[in-house]
Amino acid sequence: xxxxxxxxxxxxxxxxxxxxxxxxxxxxxxxxxxxxxxxxxxxxxxxxxxxxxxxxxxxxxxxxxxxxxxxxxxxxxxxxxxxxxxxxxxxxxxxxxxxxxxxxxxxxxxxxxxxxxxxxxxxxxxxxxxxxxxxxxxxxxxxxxxxxxxxxxxxxxxxxxxxxxxxxxxxxxxxxxxxxxxxxxxxxxxxxxxxxxxxxxxxxxxxxxxxxxxxxxxxxxxxxxxxxxxxxxxxxxxxxxxxxxxxxxxxxxxxxxxxxxxxxxxxxxxxxxxxxxxxxxx
Numbered sequence: 001x002x003x004x005x006x007x008x009x010x011x012x013x014x015x016x017x018x019x020x021x022x023x024x025x026x027x028x029x030x031x032x033x034x035x036x037x038x039x040x041x042x043x044x045x046x047x048x049x050x051x052x053x054x055x056x057x058x059x060x061x062x063x064x065x066x067x068x069x070x071x072x073x074x075x076x077x078x079x080x081x082x083x084x085x086x087x088x089x090x091x092x093x094x095x096x097x098x099x100x101x102x103x104x105x106x107x108x109x110x111x112x113x114x115x116x117x118x119x120x121x122x123x124x125x126x127x128x129x130x131x132x133x134x135x136x137x138x139x140x141x142x143x144x145x146x147x148x149x150x151x152x153x154x155x156x157x158x159x160x161x162x163x164x165x166x167x168x169x170x171x172x173x174x175x176x177x178x179x180x181x182x183x184x185x186x187x188x189x190x191x192x193x194x195x196x197x198x199x200x201x202x203x204x205x206x207x208x209x210x211x212x213x214x215x216x217x218x219x220x221x222x223x224x225x226x227x228x229x230x231x232x233x234x235x236x237x238x239x240x241x242x243x244x245x246x247x248x249x250x251x252x253x254x255x256x257x258x259x260x261x262x263x264x265x266x267x268x269x270x271x272x273x274x275x276x277x278x279x280x281x282x
Contacts, residue, residue: 006241009063009120012039015139016139018231019087022238024052027240028085033061033072033088037057045226063090064114065157073123083124083133085241088117088137094153096199105199106153113157125172132176135241136166136176139143140181142251145260148275150202150209150216180246181231182237183260186223187230215279226245228253 005038006023010016011032020043040058047053059075062068076083094101094109110140121136128134143151146160162181169179202213233252240246251257265272 003029004084004111004131004269005029005076006085006087007076007124008087008089009033009061011043012036012057012059013042013165013188014089015233015237016087016089017043018234019089019237020056021046021050021125022087022231022234023056023087023241025050026238027243028055028241029080030056031076031080032056032058033090034058035062036071054210056092059188061090064111066119069119069123072237076124081127083127083134084131084244085137086121086128087137087139087191087237087241088118088120089158091139093242094198094199095151095196096146096153096202097150097207097212098152098267100201100209101153101199105197106156109157110160114164117161118218125177128177129172129175134177135180135246136168136172136177137180137182137240140165140183142183142185142253142256142259145251147265149279150213153185164212166248168209175203178246179248180240182233182247183249183251183256184233185228185256185259186212186220186250187228187233187253212279217220220250220277222240262279 004027006021006028008016008030011020012034016032018032024030024047032040034040037058037060043056043058047056047241059072060068061072070071088163094105096105099180117138128136138161140161141158143155145163147155165179167183172179200207204210207213235251236250240250251260
């Protein structure tokens with residue numbers, strides 16, 4: 001992968017950080033994009049530990065800011081003139097119950113997880129099309145295939161990315177550009193801690209959904225011991241980036257494939273009963 005360029009968004013932590021290191025280990029020149037470059041220390045420390053710091057360049061990018069995307073696009077075109085891999089990873093998890101999630105919170109979720117992905121991708125589609133090659137890897141989630149109560153902002157954003165990616169793949173295949181979805185289950189990243197933003201109302205004891213939210217939080221916390229190692233996801237992404245003809249979907253994580261299979265197989269009334277029984281034990 002020498003002389004090939006990979007862009008990864010949201011690289012200050014989580015999947016973005018370790019994916020940057022994994023791609024650098026494959027020989028890519030990695031442009032590690034993050035909104036606040038003051039948070040680059042952990043990434044550079046990890047890169048140095050793996051001996052790949054010379055393959056990583058940190059650059060500022062706010063995927064929700066048109067000016068930031070334009071400046072980033074211009075810099076990439078001027079400095080590199082090519083993009084071989086684009087990993088759209090930047091995002092966060094919005095939570096809360098629909099009645100209590102404000103429209104501003106929904107818009108903020110979509111601005112980052114959906115419109116940010118679309119805007120960054122559009123910035124580099126002309127370059128990839130002219131190259132007649134490239135791989136766009138969108139970090140989705142099992143939540144883009146299987147919904148869960150109390151997470152509708154996040155779930156809706158990931159369902160949107162799933163459908164959009166299918167359309168994009170069909171549009172770009174003729175030009176030699178591949179589009180891939182990574183669908184992780186639960187992993188030990190900060191998206192469910194510092195990265196999760198819960199609607200304030202659902203956290204208050206006076207909320208009619210407060211007890212429900214506590215059940216959901218308890219269910220997530222109970223499963224933390226089974227959360228996977230995010231390095232497995234990074235390795236998968238780095239491997240996919242080198243494939244000549246990758247598939248469209250890569251579900252990964254404990255029980256993820258089985259969960260998706262069962263959800264698609266079972267009638268909704270049975271699936272609904274299973275999900276609610278896991279939360280309420282009945």
